[in-house]
Amino acid sequence: MCAVCGRFVSSSKPGELADYFAAEPAPDVELAANYNVAPTSEVYVVYDDGRVRRLDAFRWGLVPPWAKDLSVGARMINARAETVATTNAFRKAFAHRRCIVPADGFYEWTKVPGHKRKQPWYIHRPDGEPYAFAGLWERWRPGPAEPWMLSCTIITGAANEKMAELHDRMPIVLPPDRWSQWLDPATDTELVGALLVPTPSQLVTFHPVSTEVNKATNQGPQLVEPVAVIDPDGTGDRLV
Numbered sequence: 001m002c003a004v005c006g007r008f009v010s011s012s013k014p015g016e017l018a019d020y021f022a023a024e025p026a027p028d029v030e031l032a033a034n035y036n037v038a039p040t041s042e043v044y045v046v047y048d049d050g051r052v053r054r055l056d057a058f059r060w061g062l063v064p065p066w067a068k069d070l071s072v073g074a075r076m077i078n079a080r081a082e083t084v085a086t087t088n089a090f091r092k093a094f095a096h097r098r099c100i101v102p103a104d105g106f107y108e109w110t111k112v113p114g115h116k117r118k119q120p121w122y123i124h125r126p127d128g129e130p131y132a133f134a135g136l137w138e139r140w141r142p143g144p145a146e147p148w149m150l151s152c153t154i155i156t157g158a159a160n161e162k163m164a165e166l167h168d169r170m171p172i173v174l175p176p177d178r179w180s181q182w183l184d185p186a187t188d189t190e191l192v193g194a195l196l197v198p199t200p201s202q203l204v205t206f207h208p209v210s211t212e213v214n215k216a217t218n219q220g221p222q223l224v225e226p227v228a229v230i231d232p233d234g235t236g237d238r239l240v
Helices: 014-020 070-075 091-096 176-183 189-193
Strands: 008-010 034-037 042-048 053-060 078-080 098-103 105-110 119-124 131-140 149-158 169-171 205-208
Touching (some): 042 131, 053 070, 091 098, 098 176, 131 169, 131 176, 176 189
Antiparallel strands (some): 008 034, 008 105, 105 119
């Protein structure tokens, strides 16, 4: 697992996401706005259900069919673009069960010289539209008579020039003209593998946010509001 994307924001309503991704929402699919999505949370997913493009809610943290229990998923929240086609946990899903994980933005942390605390940053699109993270999904159940549990993972790759100011990796973002190709289970893996490239820098902007986001149980829109960065000199905060 490459946990470069370990927290993100999902505040858009399901109807808005369904319209944006031209998907049909699953019956009664509605999650509360989540400004601090953490691993094992339920998250929105867009996928091909064999009949239509569907918006549904899956558990974040892919659980392979061979897993003995759900705990495996906590270590499978991200898949590396460089090895997703060959890694045992992801290769079958990469070949047949690709999805999009919508996100309004995501968080990253940077070291602050002289401080134990890291500075959290909120990364999002300048135009306010959601990101379409490239993802994979899987089915798992503990026994033959048990119901299926659906889970997903987010694919990460090399950072673009803008994101590299914070981290050398980032989630893979799919452009709208490639959504159908990515979601189609019949698309050859070599073709979809060519889509795993850094998103253009112009789709990335970021600002510092409160360390309140460090605690996964903290919620609310205040988490994405700009704040003063941690001053590396220890003489107080400064605004950016």
